[in-house]
Amino acid sequence: MALFKRELAMLRDVLQSCGSSAVRTAFALRNLCKPPDSLMIAFYRIGFFALLMALWQVAATRMGTNVLPSPLATWRAAQTLVGEGQLIVAIGDSLTVYLSGFAIAIIVGVPLGVVMGGFRVLGKTLEVYVFALAATPRVAFIPLIIVLLGLGVEAKTFIVFLGALMPILINAYAGVLAADEELLEMARSVGTPRGRIFTSIVLPGAVPFVIVGLRIGATIGLINTVVAELYTAVRGLGGLLAIYGNTFRMAEYFVVVLTLATVGVIVTESLRYIEARVSRWRDV
Amino acid sequence: MMSAGDPVERSGDAEVRVVLDRVCKSFAPAGGGDRVSALQDASLSVGSGKFLALLGPSGCGKTTLLRLVDGLIQPDSGTVHVFGAPPRPGPDIGFVFQSFRLIPWAKVTRNVDFSLRDLGLTAAEREERTRRVIKMVGLTRFANAYPATLSGGMKQRVALARALAPEPKVLLMDEPFASIDAQTRELMQIELMRIWTRRRPAVLFVTHSVDEAIILADEIALMGPSPGKVIETVPVDLERPRWTYDARAEPRYVELRKHLSSRMRQFVLSDPASEFFGRDLVQPDGMGS
Numbered sequence: 001m002a003l004f005k006r007e008l009a010m011l012r013d014v015l016q017s018c019g020s021s022a023v024r025t026a027f028a029l030r031n032l033c034k035p036p037d038s039l040m041i042a043f044y045r046i047g048f049f050a051l052l053m054a055l056w057q058v059a060a061t062r063m064g065t066n067v068l069p070s071p072l073a074t075w076r077a078a079q080t081l082v083g084e085g086q087l088i089v090a091i092g093d094s095l096t097v098y099l100s101g102f103a104i105a106i107i108v109g110v111p112l113g114v115v116m117g118g119f120r121v122l123g124k125t126l127e128v129y130v131f132a133l134a135a136t137p138r139v140a141f142i143p144l145i146i147v148l149l150g151l152g153v154e155a156k157t158f159i160v161f162l163g164a165l166m167p168i169l170i171n172a173y174a175g176v177l178a179a180d181e182e183l184l185e186m187a188r189s190v191g192t193p194r195g196r197i198f199t200s201i202v203l204p205g206a207v208p209f210v211i212v213g214l215r216i217g218a219t220i221g222l223i224n225t226v227v228a229e230l231y232t233a234v235r236g237l238g239g240l241l242a243i244y245g246n247t248f249r250m251a252e253y254f255v256v257v258l259t260l261a262t263v264g265v266i267v268t269e270s271l272r273y274i275e276a277r278v279s280r281w282r283d284v
Numbered sequence: 285m286m287s288a289g290d291p292v293e294r295s296g297d298a299e300v301r302v303v304l305d306r307v308c309k310s311f312a313p314a315g316g317g318d319r320v321s322a323l324q325d326a327s328l329s330v331g332s333g334k335f336l337a338l339l340g341p342s343g344c345g346k347t348t349l350l351r352l353v354d355g356l357i358q359p360d361s362g363t364v365h366v367f368g369a370p371p372r373p374g375p376d377i378g379f380v381f382q383s384f385r386l387i388p389w390a391k392v393t394r395n396v397d398f399s400l401r402d403l404g405l406t407a408a409e410r411e412e413r414t415r416r417v418i419k420m421v422g423l424t425r426f427a428n429a430y431p432a433t434l435s436g437g438m439k440q441r442v443a444l445a446r447a448l449a450p451e452p453k454v455l456l457m458d459e460p461f462a463s464i465d466a467q468t469r470e471l472m473q474i475e476l477m478r479i480w481t482r483r484r485p486a487v488l489f490v491t492h493s494v495d496e497a498i499i500l501a502d503e504i505a506l507m508g509p510s511p512g513k514v515i516e517t518v519p520v521d522l523e524r525p526r527w528t529y530d531a532r533a534e535p536r537y538v539e540l541r542k543h544l545s546s547r548m549r550q551f552v553l554s555d556p557a558s559e560f561f562g563r564d565l566v567q568p569d570g571m572g573s
Contacts, residue, residue, distance in 0.1 A: 185385075187398075188373055189354050189356055189377075190373070190379075191373050192398075193402060196401070196402065281430040281431075281432060282432065
């Protein structure tokens with residue numbers, strides 16, 4: 001029960017990434033199921049965390065700590081890694097790549113999607129290529145990127161950018177296209193000029209779509225950060241992952257995995273918070 | 285039985301705000317195929333300060349007619365004149381839609397203000413006008429509410445306030461109370477009458493309710509389907525204000541109601557596009573035309 005809303009949110013993400021028509025259905029789903037009580041949910045979450053820890057401990061003892069380190073061993077490894085500084089440096093490297101790639105993807109993707117939606121001919125012309133690029137596994141471009149940009153920060157940032165760009169662009173485009181026809185006619189009947197219709201009806205209506213795009217883009221961007229760090233110069237959290245994984249230092253390896261999970265949660269939760277702020281009118 | 289005024293003849297009248305003369309409009313169906321005729325040779329006129337109800341079963345082009353009068357779409361042939369010229373959407377013509385069409389992320393005040401934004405008014409003037417129309421529709425307490433928190437009747441008041449804010453001389457209403465419950469609808473009708481009595485715009489009010497048409501209108505234009513056209517215009521000579529007495533009990537009301545209901549029924553039964561086409565449905569006593 002405690003996880004139900006989260007499951008629903010995940011389901012909504014999946015639906016939304018499938019296409020714009022699913023968005024409305026998914027929002028309706030969310031509204032059907034209001035969370036019972038935030039305190040209760042917090043309680044359930046802590047309970048579930050304890051359960052996970054217990055399962056982890058059991059699994060570690062059964063499988064042997066060489067394969068699966070115990071929670072305690074992982075905690076000690078975390079203290080060492082933080083104390084010696086590698087982890088902080090790695091987080092710094094990864095975040096630099098991740099956030100700059102993501103930021104460039106926003107700066108390029110949102111305006112491009114909006115312009116494609118605003119000028120139908122342009123949108124219709126380009127959308128085939130955008131969808132084709134979105135369907136191509138971006139990993140396929142990595143050798144080319146290495147040839148062009150080398151193994152450094154630029155190449156890594158570009159790989160993140162390429163991954164995050166597509167969902168951001170496609171959702172911004174879909175958001176503009178999904179503008180409410182009835183509101184558009186209302187605005188025309190009032191005598192609102194075209195430009196003002198775009199800024200006061202079309203763009204605000206696209207905001208929820210854009211934020212969904214940012215959330216999907218943030219997730220893919222983080223994946224691509226790790227991929228980039230594995231394929232190009234081995235650095236950052238992805239680099240540590242490779243080093244500890246290859247040398248079977250499983251406790252340290254787990255620390256890195258958990259760090260990545262934490263970064264992902266922080267970023268997507270921040271975006272979820274922004275979404276809630278922006279769409280306050282929906283829930284009142 | 286009823287006097288059917290000839291709209292073309294009266295269109296020379298300086299007092300006439302809206303004139304349609306033999307207007308035709310057809311649409312290409314979304315799936316391809318032959319164009320569907322929505323209106324054929326529709327003619328009517330509305331005088332200054334007059335309340336005209338467009339009464340007809342669904343699918344007889346009532347909404348198309350309103351959109352033509354607002355200038356949102358252009359006729360295939362015939363002329364549409366508002367204030368003596370082809371209409372353009374703007375502050376002189378207000379439009380109230382059945383589906384409210386409020387901006388969901390804007391509060392009531394901003395929704396009403398939306399129709400004032402491009403009139404060249406100062407911020408203070410806009411604020412004053414917005415406040416005044418919101419008061420007129422009785423929503424002062426809800427000025428800072430989002431549409432999602434309002435009931436259907438309240439939403440339609442906001443839409444009405446938005447349409448009235450620019451002080452239009454012609455007000456188009458497309459089944460504005462059709463999605464509002466019966467109790468609220470009756471009160472909204474009185475409210476509309478009060479406002480109309482004060483402001484006196486020329487009103488074109490689309491409805492498929494015979495009672496609503498008789499209670500509200502000076503004149504009823506009866507429209508028939510397939511293709512849509514104005515069949516006859518019927519004056520409603522019941523004393524105003526009609527909310528101060530039981531108009532429904534007047535013999536004249538009953539007479540009008542009988543006539544209009546039976547014509548409406550005929551249209552539906554003889555319309556090949558209707559699900560009731562050719563059905564032998566028994567008419568109540570005295571309902572034959």
